[in-house]
Amino acid sequence: MRRQDMSRDNAAIARTLNEALPYLRRYDDAIVVIKLGGHAMGSDEGMASFARDVVLMRTVGINPVIVHGGGPMINEMLGKLGVEPTFVRGKRVTDPATMEVVEMVLAGQVNKRIVQAINTAGGAAVGLSGKDADMIVCEADDPGLGLVGRPTEVDPKLLHALFEKEMIPVIAPIGTGEQDETYNINGDTAAGAVAGALKADRFLLLTDVAGVKDADGAVMTEMTAAQVRALTDDGTIAGGMIPKTQTALDALEAGTRAVVILDGRVPNAVLLELFTSEGAGSLIRLG
Numbered sequence: 001m002r003r004q005d006m007s008r009d010n011a012a013i014a015r016t017l018n019e020a021l022p023y024l025r026r027y028d029d030a031i032v033v034i035k036l037g038g039h040a041m042g043s044d045e046g047m048a049s050f051a052r053d054v055v056l057m058r059t060v061g062i063n064p065v066i067v068h069g070g071g072p073m074i075n076e077m078l079g080k081l082g083v084e085p086t087f088v089r090g091k092r093v094t095d096p097a098t099m100e101v102v103e104m105v106l107a108g109q110v111n112k113r114i115v116q117a118i119n120t121a122g123g124a125a126v127g128l129s130g131k132d133a134d135m136i137v138c139e140a141d142d143p144g145l146g147l148v149g150r151p152t153e154v155d156p157k158l159l160h161a162l163f164e165k166e167m168i169p170v171i172a173p174i175g176t177g178e179q180d181e182t183y184n185i186n187g188d189t190a191a192g193a194v195a196g197a198l199k200a201d202r203f204l205l206l207t208d209v210a211g212v213k214d215a216d217g218a219v220m221t222e223m224t225a226a227q228v229r230a231l232t233d234d235g236t237i238a239g240g241m242i243p244k245t246q247t248a249l250d251a252l253e254a255g256t257r258a259v260v261i262l263d264g265r266v267p268n269a270v271l272l273e274l275f276t277s278e279g280a281g282s283l284i285r286l287g
Contacts, residue, residue, distance in 0.1 A: 019276070019277070027057075027060070027061070027062050027201065027202075027274060028060070028061040028062075029061055029062075029063065030061075030062055030063065030201035030202070031062075031063045031065065031163075031198050031199070031200045031201055032057065032062055032063070032064050032065070032200060032201060032202045032203075032204065032274070033064075033065045033067060033191055033194055033195040033198065033200045033202070033203045033204070033256075034054070034064060034065065034066050034067070034191075034204045034206060034270065035067050035068070035069070035187060035188055035191035035192075035203070035204065035205045035206060036050070036066055036067070036068040036069070036114065036206050036264065037068075037069045037071075037187065037188075037206055037207055037208070037264060041068075041110075041113075041114075041264075046265070046267075047113065047114070047117045048117055048120070048121065049267055049268065050117070050264075050270070051114075051117035051118045051120065051121040051123070052121045053268055053270045053271050054066065054118055054121075054123060054168060054270070055118060055121045055122050055123040055168075056271065057270070057271075057274070058123055058166065058168055062274075063163045064168055065159060065168075065169050065171065065194060065198070065200075066114060066118075066125075066168065066169065066170045066171065067171045067173060067187060067190055067191035067194055068106075068110055068111065068114055068170065068171070068172065068173070068187060069106075069110075069173065069187030069188075070105055070106045070109075070110035070172075070187070071092070071187075073105050073106075073109060073110055074092070074101065074102055074105045074106070077101055077104070077105050077109075078098070078101055081101065083097075083098065083101070085098075088142075088144060088145060091141070091142075091145055091148055091186060092145070092148065092184065093144070093145050093146055093148070094145065094146045094147040094148050094184045095146045095147070096146075096147065098146075098147075098184075099146075099147045099182055099183075099184060102174070102184045103129075103172075103174055103182060103184075106129070106172040106173065106174060107127075107129040107172040107174055110172065111127045111128075111129070111170055111171075111172045112127055114127075114170050115127040115170050118168055118170070123168050124165075124166065124167045124168060125167070125168040125169075125170050126162060126167050126168070126169055126170065127170050127172070128158070128169055128170065128171050128172070129171065129172040129173075129174040129175075130151075130154075130171060130172070130173065130174050130175040130176065130185065130190060131174055131175065131176045131182065132158065133155065133157070133158045134155060134176055135154065135155050135156075135158055135159075135171075136151050136153075136154050136173075136174075136175035136176070136185065136190060136193065136194070137151070137152055137153040137154075137155075137175060137176055137177070137178070138150055138151055138152060138175035138176065138177055138181075138183040138185060139152050139177065139178070140177075140183075147181065147182065147183050147184055148183065148184050148185070148186075149175045149177065149181075149183025149184065149185050150185075150189070151175060151185065151189065151190065151193035154193050154194055154196070154197035155197070156194070156197045156198050159194075159198065171190070171194065173185040173186065173187045173189075173190035173191075175190070186243075188205065188243060188244055188247045189247060191203065191205070191247075192247040192248070192250050192251040192254075192256075193250075193251075193254075195251045195254075195256045195259075196250065196251045196253075196254025196255055196256055197254070199254075199255040199256065199257075200251075200256045200257065201256075201257045201258070202256075202257065202258055202259075202260060202273075202274070203248070203251050203256045203258070203259045203260070204259075204260050204262065204270060204273060204281075205244055205247070205248065205259065205260065205261045205262070206262060206263070206264025206269065206270075207244065207261060207262070207263065207264060208263065208264070208265060209241070209261075209263060210262070210263045210281065211261050211262055211263070211281040211282035212228070212231070212237060212241060212245065212261055212282040212284075213236075214231070214236060215236050219281070219282060220282050221278075221279060221281075221282060221283065222282070222283050222284075222285075223282055223283070223284045223285075224284070224285060224286070224287050225249055225252060225284065225285070225286050225287065226287065228245050228248070228249060228284060229249075232245065241261075244261055245261070245284070248261065248284045249284075252284065252285070252286045253286075257285075258283055258284065258285050259283070259284045260273055260279070260280075260281045260282065260283045260284070261281050261282045261284070262279075262280045262281025262282070263280075263281065266280065269281075
């Protein structure tokens with residue numbers, strides 16, 4: 001590369017860092033919960049890039065918490081075992097045999113892949129599930145779904161202890177029941193419950209869409225809870241976006257300061273959202 005081109009690149013980097021400074025100060029010691037969906041995990045390179053972003057967040061004083069999904073990986077494993085997955089209203093029907101596979105994939109394969117990527121990038125990640133220290137206690141979401149849980153209580157003490165050690169929690173959405181049952185929790189639901197319990201400054205829902213769109217198909221960069229409800233009532237928010245926006249509203253009601261729905265496939269999406277004035281998705285506040 002010619003010296004002139006390098007100077008341009010360095011100048012752009014310097015401007016970016018300068019513009020990011022107010023946001024670095026703004027988020028010092030903030031708690032940011034990130035829901036990493038199975039579709040947003042992408043390639044190994046994409047995972048490595050995400051891990052570097054998370055390590056950078058921790059380095060500048062943010063307390064990141066990763067709650068992940070893994071639906072595609074569960075389906076792949078069930079397929080290898082010759083089991084056809086069944087869904088009701090978008091939620092996986094989970095019998096005891098399926099629950100064993102779900103826990104093996106989420107708390108094992110998927111969780112450890114994320115932990116390893118963060119540690120390789122220079123962070124100190126710890127893999128957990130909601131069963132650890134009874135962090136997420138559940139009740140049955142719907143008898144017809146089997147062992148699918150709805151969080152009734154989230155105890156954040158373990159997470160705060162990890163923050164004090166500058167460690168990065170990576171949580172698989174598996175919970176425990178009052179009778180020691182093991183429950184499969186929708187990843188978005190688990191992440192929203194964790195964000196609410198932590199009173200997180202930001203809850204970032206990484207998905208495979210750019211954000212919430214208006215009637216003309218344009219991404220809405222900022223929204224209130226009232227706008228979300230109105231757009232849901234008139235059918236503008238529909239399909240798979242409804243449970244995501246409902247999760248956002250539940251997290252806000254529980255004490256999360258703001259929720260952002262954004263495309264996790266975009267390189268450095270998390271950093272763009274936190275450290276630039278434009279952001280990278282649809283930011284939702286109570287009012």
